Amino acid sequence: MRASQFHISTKKEAPADAEIVSQKLMLRSGMIRKEAAGIYNYMPLAVRTLKKVEKIIREEMDKAGSLEIVMPMVQPAELWMESGRWQKYGDELLRLKDRHGREFALQPTSEEVVTDIARQEINSWKQMPVNFYQIQTKFRDERRPRFGLMRGREFVMKDAYSFDRNEEQAVKSYKLMFDAYCRIFDRLGLVYRPVRADSGAIGGNLSQEFQVIADTGEDVIVYCPESDFAANIELAPALSVIEKRAEPTEEMKMVATPGKEKCETMTEYLGLPLTKSVKAIVLAIDRKDEEGKELPAKVVLLLVRGDHSLNEVKAGKVDILKGGYRFATDDEIMNTFGSKPGYLGPVGLSKDVPVIADLTVANMSDFVVGANKEGYHITGVNWGRDLPEPTQVVDLRNVVEGDMSPDGKGKLTMQRGIEVGHVFYLGDRYSKPLKATFLDENGKPQIIHMGCYGIGVSRLLGAAIEQNHDDKGIIWPKAMAPFEVVICALGYDKSEAVREKADTLYNKLKADGVDVILDDRGLRPGVMFADWELIGVPHRITIGDKGLKDGVVEYTNRRDMNTEKVSYEQVEELLK
Ligand code: ATP
Ligand code: MG
Numbered sequence: 390m391r392a393s394q395f396h397i398s399t400k401k402e403a404p405a406d407a408e409i410v411s412q413k414l415m416l417r418s419g420m421i422r423k424e425a426a427g428i429y430n431y432m433p434l435a436v437r438t439l440k441k442v443e444k445i446i447r448e449e450m451d452k453a454g455s456l457e458i459v460m461p462m463v464q465p466a467e468l469w470m471e472s473g474r475w476q477k478y479g480d481e482l483l484r485l486k487d488r489h490g491r492e493f494a495l496q497p498t499s500e501e502v503v504t505d506i507a508r509q510e511i512n513s514w515k516q517m518p519v520n521f522y523q524i525q526t527k528f529r530d531e532r533r534p535r536f537g538l539m540r541g542r543e544f545v546m547k548d549a550y551s552f553d554r555n556e557e558q559a560v561k562s563y564k565l566m567f568d569a570y571c572r573i574f575d576r577l578g579l580v581y582r583p584v585r586a587d588s589g590a591i592g593g594n595l596s597q598e599f600q601v602i603a604d605t606g607e608d609v610i611v612y613c614p615e616s617d618f619a620a621n622i623e624l625a626p627a628l629s630v631i632e633k634r635a636e637p638t639e640e641m642k643m644v645a646t647p648g649k650e651k652c653e654t655m656t657e658y659l660g661l662p663l664t665k666s667v668k669a670i671v672l673a674i675d676r677k678d679e680e681g682k683e684l685p686a687k688v689v690l691l692l693v694r695g696d697h698s699l700n701e702v703k704a705g706k707v708d709i710l711k712g713g714y715r716f717a718t719d720d721e722i723m724n725t726f727g728s729k730p731g732y733l734g735p736v737g738l739s740k741d742v743p744v745i746a747d748l749t750v751a752n753m754s755d756f757v758v759g760a761n762k763e764g765y766h767i768t769g770v771n772w773g774r775d776l777p778e779p780t781q782v783v784d785l786r787n788v789v790e791g792d793m794s795p796d797g798k799g800k801l802t803m804q805r806g807i808e809v810g811h812v813f814y815l816g817d818r819y820s821k822p823l824k825a826t827f828l829d830e831n832g833k834p835q836i837i838h839m840g841c842y843g844i845g846v847s848r849l850l851g852a853a854i855e856q857n858h859d860d861k862g863i864i865w866p867k868a869m870a871p872f873e874v875v876i877c878a879l880g881y882d883k884s885e886a887v888r889e890k891a892d893t894l895y896n897k898l899k900a901d902g903v904d905v906i907l908d909d910r911g912l913r914p915g916v917m918f919a920d921w922e923l924i925g926v927p928h929r930i931t932i933g934d935k936g937l938k939d940g941v942v943e944y945t946n947r948r949d950m951n952t953e954k955v956s957y958e959q960v961e962e963l964l965k
């Protein structure tokens with residue numbers, strides 16, 4: 390490409406409403422031009438970068454076995470009604486009517502349409518796993534479109550959807566996509582971090598975001614440098630809790646010694662199994678109010694080591710491993726236990742009987758599973774294998790820098806990030822309401838298991854610039870640069886020698902497949918350099934009469950702005 394034939398339209402100043410650096414630089418370098426709030430023209434420079442990003446995405450998606458399709462931008466409302474999202478999606482869904490008054494939506498994402506494809510196309514377990522992707526324009530009527538391409542209303546997304554015959558296979562498909570995403574962001578040359586994300590109404594923890602680390606990021610992430618724990622703290626309120634693995638206490642560990650018998654356990658509530666030496670005591674504690682009126686008793690379940698009488702419990706001689714309680718009336722106690730459990734009399738629960746864990750027991754009858762019966766004890770318990778690891782719950786919204794990581798492996802660090810990708814296990818969220826089924830090996834109809842995987846293709850441009858810029862302009866990672874090399878020919882219009890050398894080098898590089906642009910505009914050096922520093926081309930070769938006299942040209946690396954004189958012959962070596 391010759392600059393004289395390309396459209397270069399740089400500006401000294403960004404528009405006053407531009408807020409963050411990537412937005413300013415994209416506008417100043419002439420990559421994008423605004424048409425309306427959150428709606429942009431992609432100019433030739435931006436399209437070159439966009440195509441490079443898309444090429445890498447396509448290569449990695451294809452390699453991972455995903456098949457490219459294109460789904461309609463305008464999607465029928467009926468499908469969105471079937472999934473329930475016509476009502477639920479809210480104002481971000483842009484709705485329109487055709488001339489017959491039929492309702493449509495501009496796709497903000499394509500789960501409905503792709504599930505419709507699946508229910509028509511997939512009939513047998515033999516057709517799965519299968520994964521479809523598209524790189525398509527999306528429209529979301531964002532409440533606050535801003536930051537240029539970062540939060541547009543119209544934007545480009547790569548969205549993929551996997552279809553599997555069961556959960557196990559679906560998880561494999563999810564992992565394939567996760568790995569493909571890592572390769573994509575590695576190849577793009579970005580610093581990023583995968584984090585646990587909100588899995589919305591679906592639940593489960595198979596939802597991860599890829600966050601490009603940048604101070605201007607809208608998301609806050611916490612991670613533990615000592616382990617692989619990382620999460621987005623924005624998790625929706627109901628899901629803002631994350632399970633924390635609690636270390637089994639010394640007592641618990643002692644319980645988990647190998648043994649022989651294994652019977653029923655009644656102690657899931659307590660997360661502590663009964664063994665020959667660990668027994669449960671069910672007791673009730675009378676309670677009276679200040680005027681001496683009887684209140685519902687506190688029913689306490691205590692796990693103790695060894696056999697003990699009530700008196701010993703009362704006297705505090707008992708090694709209580711764990712306990713929980715709830716309130717119950719005398720009638721309830723009678724109905725559940727058939728008789729009154731041992732009464733302790735009016736004692737203070739935490740004062741007189743140490744309660745190690747407070748829990749809410751949902752059902753009184755859960756107290757009577759014969760825990761103290763001979764042979765109903767459990768030994769040889771292995772945490773994680775026989776019983777769930779004891780867990781605690783952490784509310785991530787309240788976490789501050791330096792708090793202990795939920796995995797207990799180190800302290801938490803906070804960072805800001807830009808969500809550039811999201812992988813999500815959907816299960817039957819869409820396939821069930823849309824009745825996307827297939828026949829299994831036994832000819833029985835089953836519901837398809839799905840996953841969805843998005844990449845913010847146009848957002849990536851902004852994210853890359855947020856991470857790679859200086860006061861002169863953009864510093865593109867090589868893989869994303871609109872051009873890899875610029876030859877700045879000083880006095881191209883005047884000097885025969887410069888013209889000859891520059892053309893020869895340009896043609897040579899082009900023939901070698903180097904993505905090169907020759908600046909043949911005959912501009913003053915300062916103006917020409919400022920353009921390419923703003924546009925962010927990684928390598929610059931300057932050819933001028935002065936250097937040519939000494940047999941040298943100049944090479945400048947955009948990132949460190951180091952300039953060195955090199956022989957004309959050395960140039961190609963340098964660009965490798
Ligand atoms: P955000 O939290 O930033 O609103 P999202 O969680 O709503 O994003 P997803 O539904 O997960 O977005 O869409 C997949 C990807 O599309 C996102 O990871 C993001 O990179 C990109 N994306 C989402 N909304 C926009 C937007 N308004 N402009 C540009 N890219 C977007
Ligand atoms: Mg959003």
Ligand code: MG
Pocket residue numbers: 808
């Ligand atoms: Mg998000």
Ligand code: MG
Pocket residue numbers: 598808811
């Ligand atoms: Mg998301």
